Amino acid sequence: MSFRKFLTKIHLFLGLSIGLLFTIISLSGALYSWEPELSRIAYKQDVDAKDSPFVSISQVRNTLQKNFPEGDFRTALYRDPESSIEVLLYAPGTYYLAQLNPYTAELIHLQDMNKGWLNSIKKLHRNLLLGNVGREIVHWVTLLALPLLISGLVIWWPIRGWPGKSNFRINWYGSPKRKNRDLHTVLGFYATWILIFAIITGIYWGFSTVRETIKQLSGENKMNWESPHSELPDTGQLAVNDDVLNRLIAEYHKTFSESEVRISIPHEKDDPIHLSVIEPKKGINAIDHYYHDQYTGEQIEGHFLNGLSSERSSFQKINGMVYDIHFGSILGLPGRMLVFFAALVAASLPITGFIIWSGKKYSLAK
Numbered sequence: 001m002s003f004r005k006f007l008t009k010i011h012l013f014l015g016l017s018i019g020l021l022f023t024i025i026s027l028s029g030a031l032y033s034w035e036p037e038l039s040r041i042a043y044k045q046d047v048d049a050k051d052s053p054f055v056s057i058s059q060v061r062n063t064l065q066k067n068f069p070e071g072d073f074r075t076a077l078y079r080d081p082e083s084s085i086e087v088l089l090y091a092p093g094t095y096y097l098a099q100l101n102p103y104t105a106e107l108i109h110l111q112d113m114n115k116g117w118l119n120s121i122k123k124l125h126r127n128l129l130l131g132n133v134g135r136e137i138v139h140w141v142t143l144l145a146l147p148l149l150i151s152g153l154v155i156w157w158p159i160r161g162w163p164g165k166s167n168f169r170i171n172w173y174g175s176p177k178r179k180n181r182d183l184h185t186v187l188g189f190y191a192t193w194i195l196i197f198a199i200i201t202g203i204y205w206g207f208s209t210v211r212e213t214i215k216q217l218s219g220e221n222k223m224n225w226e227s228p229h230s231e232l233p234d235t236g237q238l239a240v241n242d243d244v245l246n247r248l249i250a251e252y253h254k255t256f257s258e259s260e261v262r263i264s265i266p267h268e269k270d271d272p273i274h275l276s277v278i279e280p281k282k283g284i285n286a287i288d289h290y291y292h293d294q295y296t297g298e299q300i301e302g303h304f305l306n307g308l309s310s311e312r313s314s315f316q317k318i319n320g321m322v323y324d325i326h327f328g329s330i331l332g333l334p335g336r337m338l339v340f341f342a343a344l345v346a347a348s349l350p351i352t353g354f355i356i357w358s359g360k361k362y363s364l365a366k
Contacts, residue, residue, distance in 0.1 A: 004155070011151040012357060018141045018148070019350030021128070025138060028125035029198075030343035033327050033336055035118065036280075040083075042118045043099055044109040049081035052103050054253060056246040057263070059105040060087060064098065067107045071096055077262045078253050084108055139206030146199050149192045152349075156189050177359060184352035191345035194328075194338050201326040211319075220315035226302040228272040228291035244297040248273060252290075266294040273297075283330060284320035285309055 031038075040046055057076060064073055064087065071089030078085055084099035091112075099109040113119055120129070127134035157163065168189070170182040204210050215221050245263065252261045256277045264274040272291040279286045288308050291300040305316075312320070324330035328339030 004159070007151045007154050011148060011155055014144055014148040014151070015350060015353050016357070018144050019354060021137065021141045022145055022148075023347045023350045024128065025125060025141060026343045026346035028121050030340050030347065032121050032125050033340045033343065035122070038118055042116065043084075043097065043111055045084045045086070045099055047082060047084055047101055047103075047108070050103045053250070054078060054085070054102045055100070055105040056242075057249055057265075058242045058246055060085065060100060061242065063100060063105045063107055064089065068096070068098065068110060071098070072267075073265050074267075075262050075264050076249070077260060078102070078249060079260045139203075142199055142202040142206055146196070146203070149188075149195060149199070152188055153192055156185055180352050180355050184349060184356060187345045188349050191342040191349075194342035195346050197325050198328075198339060198342070201322045204322050205326075214318060215315050218313070218315040218318070220313055223313060224303075225305040228274075228300045228302060228304055229270045230266065230272050230294045230300075231296075232269060233295045241295060244292070244294060245273065248275060248292055248297060252277065272300055281332065283324040285312060285317055285324075 060076055061073060064071060068089065071091055073087065074090055075088040076085055077087075079102075081102070083102075085102045087098040087100060089096040089098060094112055094114040097111045097113060098107060099111075100107055123129050125138075127138055130137065156167070158167070168186065170186050171178055174182070204214075245265070249261065249263050252263070252275050258279075260278040260280060262276040262278065264271075266273060271294060273294050275290045275292070277288045277290070286309050289304070289306040291302075291304065292298060293300060303311075321330065326339075328335035328337070331338070
């Protein structure tokens with residue numbers, strides 16, 4: 001058996017084995033790539049901009065205590081003038097995102113993040129709606145998809161010579177059989193170069209061995225990080241000081257007016273106030289993290305795991321890039337569109353491939 005025939009059999013076996021699951025994962029991934037835009041609609045994040053200051057943390061807290069007292073207030077994300085303040089709340093067995101009007105603190109929407117159609121799409125992509133078992137299945141399907149795509153590229157290459165023009169375009173005037181084959185081979189060729197990056201980043205997430213190996217090679221395991229802590233006051237005051245939270249969020253949102261600012265609510269006596277300055281269009285590696293004493297508001301300096309973006313370690317940069325590469329956001333909107341269309345093609349490949357295979361079986365049986 002020639003090497004090409006061997007690869008063809010591998011390609012066929014993998015395609016028939018994981019094809020249906022690969023279609024589901026790819027299609028749900030294509031849909032979820034538009035999560036930021038879909039969230040604005042589903043969670044009612046749009047508000048009318050006003051020429052007035054944003055509400056304080058105290059006002060946010062009052063709204064939450066009135067409308068959802070059982071929720072454990074964790075963080076508040078202050079965004080642009082046309083977006084709601086997004087609040088993270090913990091509850092037994094789940095967590096919620098609450099959208100508040102930034103000018104009135106009115107509760108606009110409360111979403112249980114274990115429910116809803118958008119969260120179902122996310123879970124379908126991550127675990128096929130099957131919990132931890134499904135998550136492992138997705139990881140292995142992702143791993144097997146890599147040799148499936150690579151073998152497809154090798155098979156696509158002509159037996160003799162270089163690819164001709166017909167290898168790069170679909171013959172829309174051919175027979176249905178020819179069009180289906182072109183949809184599989186031509187679209188598969190173009191999409192594979194994008195899908196390989198999405199799959200490799202998926203393997204990175206799915207297998208801790210991969211992450212630990214990169215940690216070891218990058219020297220991350222040898223680094224010593226400090227932990228930011230608040231200094232307990234001598235006065236005996238151990239309650240969270242909303243005055244400090246209100247002042248800090250106002251200062252940061254004014255100073256970083258073109259960015260989003262997330263502020264954490266301390267829960268332990270020595271917890272710091274953690275503020276994240278986010279530039280959405282620049283990706284995860286552009287996020288700067290700051291820490292302040294929850295009692296005095298003074299900034300805490302140190303060599304922290306999550307600190308300034310300019311001080312990120314090599315492993316942290318790789319870790320941050322993985323998400324941006326997976327969804328294409330590393331190239332902005334064009335990158336996300338490329339990933340979206342590549343994922344749609346990926347969802348179609350098992351279908352067109354099955355039609356090719358079943359057509360050959362039918363021809364042999366005649």
